[in-house]
Amino acid sequence: MLERRSCKDGTEVTFVLPGEDPPGPVSVVGDFNDWQPGVHTLQPREDGKRAVAVALPGATTQSFRYLAAGDYWFNEESAEGDGANSRVHT
Structure with a gap:
């Protein structure tokens, strides 16, 4: 799940699993x-989930993926994607 918050210079996106x-x-x-x-390693939150916040510049599209132990790559289900990667628009 992605959480977004507007910032002075763009958007803070919190990646949550x-x-x-x-x-x-x-x-x-x-x-x-x-x-x-x-x-950007996800850390435990009080709600039992884990997350990391990343400040991204405004008016951009960023491609990303998650990387877990054992070289396990996966995409964010709630994000747009181009097949290989997830994307977030700011």
């Missing part, structure tokens, strides 16, 4: 972090 599905560490990788795993 269930607490332990998939198990182990998960990071969101994409255009905004040069596809570098581990830069």
Whole structure:
């Protein structure tokens, strides 16, 4: 799930996943972090889910995917996509 909040210079997008599905560490990788795993790792929240917020510039489209333990790549079901990647528009 994606949560959005307008900011002065763009949009803060929070990437949210269930607490332990998939198990182990998960990071969101994409255009905004040069596809570098581990830069934006999801952390536990009080509601039992895990999330990470990323500030994105306005009026852009960013491609991204999640990377879980064991080199398991997957897309965000609630986002648009082009087949290989999910996309978020700011």
